[in-house]
Amino acid sequence: MSSRTPLFVAVTGLICAAVAFAPAAVSAQTQAQMPTSLTPAEALELAVESNPELRGARVETQRADLLVEREENVRTPLFSADAGFRYGQSPRLSAAGTRLIDSSSLTFGTRLSHTLPMGTQVALSAAMGRASRDSVELGELGVAYDSRLGVEATHPLLRGFGVDIVESSLRTARLSRESVDAQQMATTSALVQDVLATYWDLWLAQQTLEIQEAALELAHQNLANAEIRRDAGALANAELITLRMEVSSVEERLVSARNLVRQRSTELARVLGQSPESQFVAVVDEPPSAELPVRQEAMELQQSQSYDLFRQQTNIDSAKIQAQLADNDALPRLDAVGSFFIDGLDRGPGGALAQMGRFEGFVAFAGLRLELPINNRARQADAQRAHLAVRSAEIEYERLQGLLDARMISLLNDVEAARERMEFARETAEYARQNVDAQTARFEVGRGTTFEVVDALQRFQEAELRVVETEVSIVQQLLAIDDLTGELLGKWDVIP
Numbered sequence: 001m002s003s004r005t006p007l008f009v010a011v012t013g014l015i016c017a018a019v020a021f022a023p024a025a026v027s028a029q030t031q032a033q034m035p036t037s038l039t040p041a042e043a044l045e046l047a048v049e050s051n052p053e054l055r056g057a058r059v060e061t062q063r064a065d066l067l068v069e070r071e072e073n074v075r076t077p078l079f080s081a082d083a084g085f086r087y088g089q090s091p092r093l094s095a096a097g098t099r100l101i102d103s104s105s106l107t108f109g110t111r112l113s114h115t116l117p118m119g120t121q122v123a124l125s126a127a128m129g130r131a132s133r134d135s136v137e138l139g140e141l142g143v144a145y146d147s148r149l150g151v152e153a154t155h156p157l158l159r160g161f162g163v164d165i166v167e168s169s170l171r172t173a174r175l176s177r178e179s180v181d182a183q184q185m186a187t188t189s190a191l192v193q194d195v196l197a198t199y200w201d202l203w204l205a206q207q208t209l210e211i212q213e214a215a216l217e218l219a220h221q222n223l224a225n226a227e228i229r230r231d232a233g234a235l236a237n238a239e240l241i242t243l244r245m246e247v248s249s250v251e252e253r254l255v256s257a258r259n260l261v262r263q264r265s266t267e268l269a270r271v272l273g274q275s276p277e278s279q280f281v282a283v284v285d286e287p288p289s290a291e292l293p294v295r296q297e298a299m300e301l302q303q304s305q306s307y308d309l310f311r312q313q314t315n316i317d318s319a320k321i322q323a324q325l326a327d328n329d330a331l332p333r334l335d336a337v338g339s340f341f342i343d344g345l346d347r348g349p350g351g352a353l354a355q356m357g358r359f360e361g362f363v364a365f366a367g368l369r370l371e372l373p374i375n376n377r378a379r380q381a382d383a384q385r386a387h388l389a390v391r392s393a394e395i396e397y398e399r400l401q402g403l404l405d406a407r408m409i410s411l412l413n414d415v416e417a418a419r420e421r422m423e424f425a426r427e428t429a430e431y432a433r434q435n436v437d438a439q440t441a442r443f444e445v446g447r448g449t450t451f452e453v454v455d456a457l458q459r460f461q462e463a464e465l466r467v468v469e470t471e472v473s474i475v476q477q478l479l480a481i482d483d484l485t486g487e488l489l490g491k492w493d494v495i496p
Helices: 016-020 028-032 040-050 052-074 168-231 237-272 295-305 307-329 349-357 377-444 450-485
Strands: 036-038 078-094 097-115 121-135 139-156 280-282 333-346 361-371
Touching: 036 040, 040 168, 040 237, 052 168, 121 349, 139 349, 168 237, 168 280, 168 307, 168 377, 168 450, 237 280, 237 450, 295 307, 295 377, 295 450, 307 377, 333 349, 377 450
Parallel strands: 036 280
Antiparallel strands: 078 097, 097 121, 121 139, 139 333, 333 361
8 A cells, every 4th residue: 555654565465475374273174275466347257146135136126027018018908708508498387287398598698898097997799699589479480590609888076086096906917016126226235335344344354464464574573673783781681571562462462453354354254145164355556536526416315215215216116006096995886887789680690680770770878877785994904004194104104214424424534534634543553663663763772661661552552453443434324325315226226
């Protein structure tokens, strides 16, 4: 890192060396396994391919697509056909007493029905029959053919009227599809944030290890120089105790630092959907620098692009549809009905069809049909509950918006404060480095003590750790901001 001191130069090269020094508790397989180097983009690509939550989200998207397809095709014309033969004998009274009248018929019929967007139900029907009948008065009538062609229509005037009512299920399915899309985007964005945050946690652990190893190297160097001065008689042996304590303390911290690298690597493997025994190394030099978003622009982006707010808005819209349906169900049913039938009858099928074509026999009907419950309180209560559900969804939207706004403001404040701390942390690290050089020089000429050298080393180490910790804190807070504003997937070019 260009802004770092020589304390970071030529420390260990690769973190795989640190993994090779793992304690005996680590299995032989893990010790022998070489870690995989990853950039942030490579980590995201691996996570998107392997994450089970994303696979589940894709399945839900397919189910939502099929629901929309079903609702788009559920209101389709329905064709039906029937055919049958009937034979029987019926007793009839005549002047001569009871007679058995034979009858037989063969019928064919078809019907085509459909519901129009406004709720009107129309049906076309056609029928053809061949019947043999006897009559008490007329005797045997022989075979006759009859035909019928008709149209029927039922148009709702109150309950069931309107495009919004007829297509309510389709509108709900489309809202559900949009909500599932938003959920998939939110799941992917959360995964991207989790992967990158874990990646930078691993990078921070690696940097901490480098700082500890560099501190150990410098402590060994100072101890070696002190031993030379002791051998030359310029320093008492007791003066070396403090330096030896510092070397031992740094080595102890190194054990913890190496273990932290392994833990962060295991956590990254989990987030990537890989085996817990997999080992990874973050290979970037430093976190990317990014401009802090303008506060007002960030708030507006969150309002317009937040996945959570969008999903809650779809919940409000779905609740409004249900309230509209409940209001409709509470209305009386009043339908306008009408029908027109043309009939034909003759000894032959051609004559029956010809008579029907001349419109000689027809029946027309027009009227109203009313359905009115004696007590409509149940449906009215359902309507009231549906409207309260809308209000509840709107209140939840307001609550969620307040939480997100507070979260956004908190993140923006944290980033601004972290950037200010970063400037001071870098200055402190530079002064601490100069202090190490000064105390080392004073010690070498006999004007300083080993305690002052050790204290300077510790302060320098702490200052360098604060720098890298602040860098990672800033990048993780910016990731959270991008997630809230819906910008994260676009910035990292991730497609759900």
